[in-house]
Amino acid sequence: MSQSDKDRHAYRQAGLFRHDLAADPFEQFRLWFAEAEATEPPEPNAMTLATASRDGRPSARMVLLKGVDERGFVFYTNYESRKGHELAENPWGALTFWWPHMARQVRVEGYVEKVSPAESDAYFRTRPRGSQIGAWASPQSAVLPSRAELETRYREYEARFAGRDVPRPPHWGGYRLVPHTFEFWQGRLNRLHDRFRYRRDESGAWIIERLAP
Numbered sequence: 001m002s003q004s005d006k007d008r009h010a011y012r013q014a015g016l017f018r019h020d021l022a023a024d025p026f027e028q029f030r031l032w033f034a035e036a037e038a039t040e041p042p043e044p045n046a047m048t049l050a051t052a053s054r055d056g057r058p059s060a061r062m063v064l065l066k067g068v069d070e071r072g073f074v075f076y077t078n079y080e081s082r083k084g085h086e087l088a089e090n091p092w093g094a095l096t097f098w099w100p101h102m103a104r105q106v107r108v109e110g111y112v113e114k115v116s117p118a119e120s121d122a123y124f125r126t127r128p129r130g131s132q133i134g135a136w137a138s139p140q141s142a143v144l145p146s147r148a149e150l151e152t153r154y155r156e157y158e159a160r161f162a163g164r165d166v167p168r169p170p171h172w173g174g175y176r177l178v179p180h181t182f183e184f185w186q187g188r189l190n191r192l193h194d195r196f197r198y199r200r201d202e203s204g205a206w207i208i209e210r211l212a213p
C-alpha cells in the first residue's frame with residue numbers, strides 16, 4: 001500500500017461527524033485547507049470554477065484560490081475571458097476542491113463580484129514579472145492564429161515595459177465568490193460517504209444538514 005493509499009484509508013475510517021464540524025463554514029474550510037496544505041501537494045488551492053451563460057449553459061475550468069476570508073473566495077483571471085463574460089451576464093458561480101489523499105471534496109456556491117482595483121493591484125504586484133507580461137500578452141479565451149502570435153505579443157509587451165514596473169492590465173483582476181452554500185464531503189467505505197451542507201436561513205445564520213451520499 002502506498003503512503004497515499006494509507007492516508008486515504010485512515011481518513012475514510014475516521015469519517016466526519018456533526019460534532020466535529022465548526023459552526024462557521026469558513027472556519028471549517030480553514031481547518032480542512034490547512035490539512036490539505038500538508039497532504040495535497042503541489043496545489044491544494046486548485047479548484048474547479050463553474051459559471052454559466054445568461055441562458056444557463058454551464059462551463060467549468062480550474063483556477064487557483066488566492067485568498068479566503070469571511071467575505072469569500074478570491075481568484076484572479078482575465079475579465080474578458082469566457083468566464084469573465086459569463087460572470088458579467090450571470091454573476092453566480094460554484095467552486096469544487098478535490099483532495100485525493102484525504103478523500104475529501106468541498107463545494108462552495110454563491111454570488112461572484114469583482115474585488116476592488118486596489119486589491120487586484122496589490123496581488124498583481126506580487127506576481128513574477130513574466131506572469132505580469134503574460135497577463136498583457138494573452139487575450140485569454142480568444143482564438144489565436146498560432147503560437148507564434150502569442151510569443152510575438154509577449155515580446156512586444158516585454159519591450160514596452162522594459163526598465164519599469166509592469167502595471168496591471170485593466171482587463172485583468174480578481175473575483176470574489178461570496179458563498180451562500182458550502183458542502184464538506186468525506187469519502188467513506190462502501191460509498192457510504194459523509195456529506196454536510198451549510199446553508200443560510202432567513203436570519204443569515206448557518207444551518208448544517210447531513211446529506212445522503
Ligand SMILES: Cc1cc2nc3c(=O)[nH]c(=O)nc-3n(C[C@H](O)[C@H](O)[C@H](O)COP(=O)(O)O)c2cc1C
Nearest residue numbers: 046061062063064075076077078081082083084141
Ligand atoms: C491547476 C490550474 C490552475 C489554473 N489557475 C488559473 C487561474 O488562477 N486563473 C486563470 O485565469 N486561469 C487558470 N487556469 C487556466 C484555466 O483553467 C482556463 O484555461 C483559463 O482561465 C481560461 O478559461 P475560460 O476560457 O473558461 O475563461 C488554471 C489551470 C489549471 C490546470
